[in-house]
Amino acid sequence: MASYTPRVRKLYTLIFPLGDGRVLLGYKKRGFGRGKYNGFGGKVEPGETIAEGAIRELEEEAGIKAKDLPYHGILFLEATADPASPILEIHVFTSTSWTGEPMETEEMCPEWFSVPSNSADTSHPPIPFQTMWEETVEWLPILLGFYFPVSKGAEKIQMVHHASFKKGLNPQTGLQDIWHGMDENFIQWLGSDEADENGYPGRLENWTEEVKDRWIEERKKASFDA
Numbered sequence: 001m002a003s004y005t006p007r008v009r010k011l012y013t014l015i016f017p018l019g020d021g022r023v024l025l026g027y028k029k030r031g032f033g034r035g036k037y038n039g040f041g042g043k044v045e046p047g048e049t050i051a052e053g054a055i056r057e058l059e060e061e062a063g064i065k066a067k068d069l070p071y072h073g074i075l076f077l078e079a080t081a082d083p084a085s086p087i088l089e090i091h092v093f094t095s096t097s098w099t100g101e102p103m104e105t106e107e108m109c110p111e112w113f114s115v116p117s118n119s120a121d122t123s124h125p126p127i128p129f130q131t132m133w134e135e136t137v138e139w140l141p142i143l144l145g146f147y148f149p150v151s152k153g154a155e156k157i158q159m160v161h162h163a164s165f166k167k168g169l170n171p172q173t174g175l176q177d178i179w180h181g182m183d184e185n186f187i188q189w190l191g192s193d194e195a196d197e198n199g200y201p202g203r204l205e206n207w208t209e210e211v212k213d214r215w216i217e218e219r220k221k222a223s224f225d226a
């Protein structure tokens, strides 16, 4: 049997706290992604589960402690300009219930934004996609759209998204930045107990490391051949 060597991945978490018709985003004040809005999250530390890491990072960055944590998907982010760099594997959650009140921390400034939906809370500004990581616009509206009443069955639907970034000019810093400038991206939505016609399990929890790698490689090859 051929041996399997997983590619280097860095594990991250990302949580979007949700209220009625609104989503809490954080303005990053320092470090990687400074000057952008995003959900709350960071690296999973040795010895903790992904969910534990997600809860810890939300508390460190926004001062609130999640009481629920629906799991929605995985983002795989890769730098095309730097093939030796690891793939960032970012696990995406929402939360609708927590203790504490959102507060500014050393790393993030939390702010509410209105989610376009029947129950939109228009006392907040619209989601600032122009100051978020550029792949976010591909999946966040759908993620939020199916949580709110505009569509049904939301919590069962999950996704995997692979986006690669090429070297480009970062308009915020004026510098060449390998994480700026989106290249290929592929999204697969999951939501079934059955595998699809290509053998991919319909639920994220059933995706092994080997399946994840195969999925990324096959999508890249298909896009190259097209």
Ligand SMILES: Nc1nc2c([nH]c(=O)n2[C@H]2C[C@H](O)[C@@H](COP(=O)(O)OP(=O)(O)OP(=O)(O)O)O2)c(=O)[nH]1
Pocket (backbone or CB within 6 Å): 012, 013, 014, 031, 032, 033, 038, 039, 040, 041, 042, 043, 044, 077, 088, 090, 133, 134, 135, 136
């Ligand atoms: N949507 C999106 N999110 C990203 C991208 N890159 C990226 O790191 N993130 C997310 C993953 C994490 O939630 C967060 C980065 O976490 P971080 O570098 O601040 O990690 P950390 O808090 O553990 O870092 P540290 O400063 O404490 O060392 O941003 C991206 O290209 N798109």
